[in-house]
Structures are given as C-alpha cells and as structure tokens.
Amino acid sequence: MRIYSYISVMAIMLSSPLAIDAQAAPATTPRTHAITIDDFFDIGQMQDVAISPNAKQAVWLESRWDEALDKAQSDLWLINTQDKKSQRLTFTHDNESSPVWSHDGEFIYFISADKKDNAKAPFNGKNQVFRITLANLAIQPMTKEELGVNAFQLSADSKSLYFLANKKSTDTDQWAEMRANYSAPKYAHGKRDTNPLKVLDLTNFKQKTVLDDDKVVWQFNVNDSGSKIARITTSDNELVYYEGWSNIEIFDVKTASNKVIDDKQWRQQAPSPYGWLLGLDWHQDNQQLAFRIDFDGYPGKLFVVNTQANTPTIELKPIGKTTFQGGDIQWRPKSNELCYLGAQSARTQLFCSQINQGKVGDTRSVLAGDTVVGSYSFGVSGKQVVFSHNSLTHFHDLFIADADYKRSQFKRLTNINPQVDSWQLPQISVVTWQAPDGATVEGILELPYGYKKSQGKLPLVVQIHGGPTAATSYSLQHRSYGRATFPASGWALLSPNYRGSTGYGDKFLTDLVGKEHQIEVADIMAGVDKLITDGIVDGEKMAVMGWSNGGYLTNALISTTNRFKAASSGAGVFDQRLQWMQEDTPGHVINFMQGLPWAQPDAYDKASSLTYADKINTPTLIHIGEHDQRVPVGHAQGLYRSLKHYLNVPVEMIVYPDEGHGLNLYKHRKAKMEWDKKWFEYYVLDK
Structure with a gap:
C-alpha cells in the first residue's frame, strides 16, 4: 500500500528509442521555431501519475507557469488509456497534489489548499484532503483541520481515510517557564510541530485520533489489513533530526504498542550515520515492510523487514553500477516483486526484484530502451504500469506498458507539450x-x-x-x-x-x-x-x-x-x-x-x-x-x-x-535566465 504525501519529489524524466511513440509529431512537421527563454515558461511538467484500479484510466499532476500568479500552478488531469482522450479536472489557483484512486475507481482523492475570504477550515488556505467524483466531477473537502494536513492514505477497501494532521507542541523542560514568560524573543528550540495520525470513516464521516505521541512524522503507511502502521519519526521537526536521528516505528493497532526497528544496518554499520529514511511500503501479506535510506556522498540502501517474524532485515543490492534513486518504492500487486527506480549512466530504469521467503531472487528491468523514468503506478492486477517519460524529442508525457515482462515495449498516451514538435531542438x-x-x-x-x-x-x-x-x-x-x-x-x-x-x-x-x-x-x-x-x-x-x-x-x-x-x-x-x-x-x-x-x-x-x-x-x-x-x-x-x-x-x-534554495516565482526565474545570457554574451562573446 502506498503513502501519498503533499510533498512529492519532482521527478526527472527520460528517453527511449524503443518506445512506440503513438502521438509523436509527423515526420513532415517543420522545425522552424528557435527556442527562447520565454519558451521555458510554456512547458508543462508531469508528475504524480496514478493508474485507475482497472487500468482503463489514469490521472496525473500537471504543472505550468502562470505569469499573472507569478508562480507555477499545478492541476489534475485525467485520461482514458484506451482512446487517449484527456480532460482537466481542477481549475483552481491552488496547487493540487498526491492524487490517489478509490478501490472502485469512483473517486480521486488529492490534497489542495483552497482559501476563501474569512473562511474557516477547510477553506482557510491550509492543505486539506479533497475528493472528486468521476461521475459528475464534483469536488468536496474530506478534512477540515485548522492547521492543515501533511499526508494521507486510503485504506485498501477505501472505507477509511488516514491522514497526518498538525499540532503545536511545547517542551516541558526546566526552562519552559522562562521561555513562556519571555515569549517575545525567538528561541532555538522549545516548540515544534508534531503530527497526530487521524482516521476518517468514509461511511459515517466520524473522525478519531489513532495515534498522538507528540512525535514529528515524516511519512506513514498503513498495511492493507489496517493492523499495523509504519512511521518515520523524529523528536523535533528541525531538519537536522531527520538527517541522522530518525527512526522507523511500527504501531500495532490491536495492542496499541509501538516498536522501533533496530537501525544497526543503516546507522552503525553504514558508511555514514547521516542518512535520510524514506519510501515506506507494505507488502499485501501485511507483514513485510520495504523502505529506503539515502546518504550524501555514499550509495543508498534498500531494505525489507518482516515485522511479524523474528528474522534478519533483508538488504537488496543494486545490479551492476546502478544507484538506488528516490523513495518511490512499490510492491507490485499480486506478486512478490519489490519495484524501485535506479540511476544508470544518465538514465533511470524501473527495476523489480523477487523477494521469496526472506531471500532476494531475480531482478529485472521492466522497460525497454534508454529510459529515465519519473513517477510510475501499477494497476490493481499488477499487469499494467503507467509512468512519466521524457525523451530526446519531447518533454514529460504519460506512457503505459505491460508490467509482467522483462524490458517491455511501451506506448505513448499523451502529448502535453505539442509546441515542442516545431522546435529546433x-x-x-x-x-x-x-x-x-x-x-x-x-x-x-x-x-x-x-x-x-x-x-x-x-x-x-x-x-x-x-x-x-x-x-x-x-x-x-x-x-x-x-x-x-x-x-x-x-x-x-x-x-x-x-x-x-x-x-x-x-x-x-x-x-x-x-x-x-x-x-x-x-x-x-x-x-x-x-x-x-x-x-x-x-x-x-x-x-x-x-x-x-x-x-x-x-x-x-x-x-x-x-x-x-x-x-x-x-x-x-x-x-x-x-x-x-x-x-x-x-x-x-x-x-x-x-x-x-x-x-x-x-x-x-x-x-x-x-x-x-x-x-x-x-x-x-x-x-x-x-x-x-x-x-x-x-x-x-x-x-x-x-x-x-x-x-x-x-x-x-x-x-x-x-x-529559498530554489526560485519559485516567475519573475525571479526569468530574471536569472536573462542575467546569465547577457552576462555571458558580454564577457565571453564581447557583445
């Protein structure tokens, strides 16, 4: 089961000469347009792809720059994977994210921050979970948290909506009273944002708190039976804690007990203790949990732990010179294969490895060609996979392939940047x-x-x-x-x-x-x-x-x-x-x-x-x-x-x-690009 977070990794996409490019530009299309700086702001970016349970539809998040809003704007799009007809689902000025299908394909849940004048939650501008009904495209809010929602997950039967809320917590150490009495200064610590886990019953819409232990939760995942909840936690939300002092915890719902997984393999026995835990995903057996850890300067690692049996944690090794990439790891449905992305000589491939009785079996590359895969998603049968793909001749687009075989051919479903067909590449x-x-x-x-x-x-x-x-x-x-x-x-x-x-x-x-x-x-x-x-x-x-x-x-x-x-x-x-x-x-x-x-x-x-x-x-x-x-x-x-x-x-x-560390405003991006061009022309070309 996957976790859907508001903060999603912007995927780098790919190229494949073996792809069946169903909507590529005709060979006669003249390439007459010389690329300009302004063309940068007309490119649609695709991420967070999600295939419907029956694989007949797919949804993706499409981001485009909006000069009037002075920022990039994200919306949800839907496509029929058979006839390739697509439609835009959202039209707000807010950034939608993290789309996920209900098990019956009737709803798409997502996160958005809708703000109305002087309104309370769910329209107070904080991130909330919404859902869209496919039959009539009506959108309704599911949560109404005053401080917003960080991440959510649907139960396997879509009857329950789990989500991470936000709460202000205050330390109760010996200096707490002094900090409270003199509250005007800013203190380096003493307060933090923690994340209680709540669940909403989607039948009677009653809500309750599942777990609130004043911890910061960076990611969570509930197994299909709802019996266990995996969390990546720290004691404080300062980023330095996540870098080296984070834990993976397993909460047993029936006994209300919490266990921290032994971290020797990715802390004490790793080349560095400063690693980033990510990518929690449960196998459908409700016992095996997969997760990743990334390091700065060292190869990342991929593990599977059996939370039921007292067996060693399995470490998967990448094949050849591959480096594990990102936190998007998924158990392929109806199988014992764990799938993940791997960097390989300026490409990114989708790999799947067999996990049988606590041992790692064969590993296969799912897709043919020189791929640099971004986001990907399996249908409920595990037989189809959709993924984003960026070749040498087009930007991010949606493709579909048979997920059962090694190095499968794939076909193109979208062409969200048709203007590129005339560019002089x-x-x-x-x-x-x-x-x-x-x-x-x-x-x-x-x-x-x-x-x-x-x-x-x-x-x-x-x-x-x-x-x-x-x-x-x-x-x-x-x-x-x-x-x-x-x-x-x-x-x-x-x-x-x-x-x-x-x-x-x-x-x-x-x-x-x-x-x-x-x-x-x-x-x-x-x-x-x-x-x-x-x-x-x-x-x-x-x-x-x-x-x-x-x-x-x-x-x-x-x-x-x-x-x-x-x-x-x-x-x-x-x-x-x-x-x-x-x-x-x-x-x-x-x-x-x-x-x-x-x-x-x-x-x-x-x-x-x-x-x-x-x-x-x-x-x-x-x-x-x-x-x-x-x-x-x-x-x-x-x-x-x-x-x-x-x-x-x-x-x-x-x-x-x-x-911050990146430039998020339209005018700032354009200023940088213009400055670089003029500066180089003047000092290098003597213009």
Whole structure:
C-alpha cells in the first residue's frame, strides 16, 4: 500500500528509442521555431501519475507557469488509456497534489489548499484532503483541520481515510517557564510541530485520533489489513533530526504498542550515520515492510523487514553500477516483486526484484530502451504500469506498458507539450573522456540545431548539476540553469557527470568523499579539454554555471583556473565551515569532510573556495535566495565581498527576496535566465 504525501519529489524524466511513440509529431512537421527563454515558461511538467484500479484510466499532476500568479500552478488531469482522450479536472489557483484512486475507481482523492475570504477550515488556505467524483466531477473537502494536513492514505477497501494532521507542541523542560514568560524573543528550540495520525470513516464521516505521541512524522503507511502502521519519526521537526536521528516505528493497532526497528544496518554499520529514511511500503501479506535510506556522498540502501517474524532485515543490492534513486518504492500487486527506480549512466530504469521467503531472487528491468523514468503506478492486477517519460524529442508525457515482462515495449498516451514538435531542438549526445587519474567520466553534450563541425568552433557553457549525489539525465531539458537556452543561441553546452554522480557504480560515487574541490574539478576540466581537442569548442570562449553543488563547483573552478571568461554561481557554498554552521543539513558537510570542523580543519580549508579566493579573476554573477537555508546567503555575501572590495573582479550579486534554495516565482526565474545570457554574451562573446 502506498503513502501519498503533499510533498512529492519532482521527478526527472527520460528517453527511449524503443518506445512506440503513438502521438509523436509527423515526420513532415517543420522545425522552424528557435527556442527562447520565454519558451521555458510554456512547458508543462508531469508528475504524480496514478493508474485507475482497472487500468482503463489514469490521472496525473500537471504543472505550468502562470505569469499573472507569478508562480507555477499545478492541476489534475485525467485520461482514458484506451482512446487517449484527456480532460482537466481542477481549475483552481491552488496547487493540487498526491492524487490517489478509490478501490472502485469512483473517486480521486488529492490534497489542495483552497482559501476563501474569512473562511474557516477547510477553506482557510491550509492543505486539506479533497475528493472528486468521476461521475459528475464534483469536488468536496474530506478534512477540515485548522492547521492543515501533511499526508494521507486510503485504506485498501477505501472505507477509511488516514491522514497526518498538525499540532503545536511545547517542551516541558526546566526552562519552559522562562521561555513562556519571555515569549517575545525567538528561541532555538522549545516548540515544534508534531503530527497526530487521524482516521476518517468514509461511511459515517466520524473522525478519531489513532495515534498522538507528540512525535514529528515524516511519512506513514498503513498495511492493507489496517493492523499495523509504519512511521518515520523524529523528536523535533528541525531538519537536522531527520538527517541522522530518525527512526522507523511500527504501531500495532490491536495492542496499541509501538516498536522501533533496530537501525544497526543503516546507522552503525553504514558508511555514514547521516542518512535520510524514506519510501515506506507494505507488502499485501501485511507483514513485510520495504523502505529506503539515502546518504550524501555514499550509495543508498534498500531494505525489507518482516515485522511479524523474528528474522534478519533483508538488504537488496543494486545490479551492476546502478544507484538506488528516490523513495518511490512499490510492491507490485499480486506478486512478490519489490519495484524501485535506479540511476544508470544518465538514465533511470524501473527495476523489480523477487523477494521469496526472506531471500532476494531475480531482478529485472521492466522497460525497454534508454529510459529515465519519473513517477510510475501499477494497476490493481499488477499487469499494467503507467509512468512519466521524457525523451530526446519531447518533454514529460504519460506512457503505459505491460508490467509482467522483462524490458517491455511501451506506448505513448499523451502529448502535453505539442509546441515542442516545431522546435529546433539541440543535438544531445553522451560524451566520454579520461580523467587525469585514468577514470572514465561522461557528460551530456548539447550542440545547436543543425550544427556541423565544419561550421567552426563554438563557445562553451559548462553547466554543472547539484547534489553532488545526483546526475544530469540523457533527455531533452529546457531549464533555468542553461540547458536548451544556450545551444539555441549558438553555444555548446556540457553537463558533466563528475566523480560523485549517481549511476556509475559505488566507487565512482564515493571517490569524491574527502576530495571535494579536487577530483571533480579535474574531471570537469578534462571533459572541457576533450571538446577543445575534438575541435568542437573554442577554448578562448568559455563560461561556467551551476546551482547548489553546481554553484559550489562554479566557485571551485574559478578559484582553480582562469580559463573561463564568465561565471554564474547560484546558491553555491564558498566556505565549508560556514556551511556546517548554517545549513539545515550539516551531515552533508560532515560526510564529505570526513569529520567535524574541529576534527578535520585541513579538510575544511582544502574544500573551501574562500581558501583560494585570491586566484579568482573571472567576472562572476552571484544568485542567491534571501531565505535559503540549504546554502545560506552568507556564502554569496562572502564571495561578493572578496571579488568586489578586495580583488577588483567584475561581479553582480542578485538576492531574490522571499526565495529559498530554489526560485519559485516567475519573475525571479526569468530574471536569472536573462542575467546569465547577457552576462555571458558580454564577457565571453564581447557583445
């Protein structure tokens, strides 16, 4: 049984030359449209796909930018999987999320925040559970929590709606009275948001609290019989607790007893204790629970625990050089297969592994071709699977396949971005090169539409992915971080999957630990030199850009070499000590530095661009969100001060008000893209 949360992972989609592209553009469609920055805001994004129980319909969440609202807007769409007729289900200014079907296919439940003037819950602007009746498309609220709902789950028979509510809890330690008496200041701790678990009877609409133990619940899942509830919990909602001090708990409904699962395998025996638990899912036998843990810098793990028998927890191993990806793990219905996503050489595949009598059996790749799968969903029989898919020629769309076989062919159901059929698309390829230490590294190269090597060398943008425990996918992307934008303007664009990236094996991933600001910098520059040697790139006309860890590596590159004529550093770490002190997930720094600042002072020096700031002479744009907690604004301020006041290097610092680690407003996204384009043209192309 799956859990449906308001916070869903934005999936990266894929490409597959073997797909049956039923709605692809006719071969005669002329590609006459040159891609522009404005085209970015016209792309529909697809996530949270869900197939109906009988597999005859499917629903998805579609997000599009709305200039008038100054944000991206998400709505629910429905399609008939036989005749491919689709219709939009919601038309609000609120963002819908987490769609799930009732067992009979009559209703779709989802989360939305509907706000009406001076209204109480459920129309007070807080997230609530709603449902839409397919017969007449009527929408009605299911919950009316004053502080809103975090996540929900339907029971297997759709007679009960479980949901996580919100509650303000106050510590009762010896200083509680002092904090209460002097309440004007802000305190670092003492209050927290906790999550009681409630259930609504959908027959008589009576509601009760199932479990309220003043814990923060990051995810929950109820088994099909309703006898056990799995939760990922912490004692506080500060993110640092989730990073390394979270537990998986099993609540027995009949005895009202709670048990914490032994965590030795993913804490004490793991390469790092700072891991993120995610992806709870019960087998239909009501006993086996699957879950994942992810680490920064180390391979993630996948486990199955039998909560009934006193047997060891099973650990699944990825095949080949695959890296487990994301928390979307599902037991395939009517089977003993556990299914999950795996990163593999810039692709993401859907895998299923047999679990029989406490042992791991055969593992198969479900879909054929070069796939980079995002969201996926099985029908109740387990025989059909729908999934989102992004190829080299189109963006996110819905596909369906037979889930029973290995490497199944699949067919396309939607074409939500028909405008792309006329775009002059970049030429996308995978390029490989040798790092200085002999390792093979690869990246995604984008060249302008119609470009031939005989036309001469191109200016280059090196666009660096974040994470670093992530990878750039082999698929069409038009992003505010450079892809598609610059190739459309005559640039080559290289997105290197440097050491530390996922999908290239455990060693490739862990080689970065203890070597940040060194090994990945060498990897990237070797790729640049490869393109220069091949006669594609003009080595005198190069720029570098990135966001998050890509911003960190932008800082690292310009403090290591003066070969780049311009840089755009977005939300990039400048000093590792400052990062450990201020970011909301400090375990990330501890992992890569291999210890705390007072234990590894040299490591923090070597991995900080601040240490080498006097070497920087590259004109640099600095982008940062005003309220970024992942890479706090102090990094941008330190880089700006170094360049502007002490080194006399051309610099602009752009602080986006009310933004966090990403840019959520239309005007801010567009400002960033325009600034990058103008900055690179001026300093690299002398425009």
